[in-house]
Amino acid sequence: MQTKDDVTILSPYISLEGELWVRDKAIVNCHIQGKIRVGGKLEILSEAVIEGEVYAQAIEIDSGATINGRIVIGKNKLNS
Structure with missing residues (x-):
């Protein structure tokens, strides 16, 4: 995981289990x-696989990405 100029970047070489807040x-x-x-x-690139819940104010999803779970878009939904 890399953080640069208020951007958190998660490369394809890592795997996370749990909860991530950015x-x-x-x-x-x-x-x-x-x-x-x-x-x-939140930008989800083509090699990403997300299993679970996604909360963000805005989302961009590249072709090839896999999301199995719930997606909630909107600032008011981040704390649910």
Whole structure:
């Protein structure tokens, strides 16, 4: 995981299990099992596999990404 200029980047070489909170922006290209919550924009790249719940103010999903679970878009939904 790399953080640069308020952007959290998760490379395809890592795998996360549990809950991830990101304040501003996240770029995900890895395997996540659990919840991911982003206060701003979430970019899900083509190699990403997310199993669980996704909460973000805005989401961009590349072709090839896999999401198995619930997606909630909107700032008011981040704390549910």
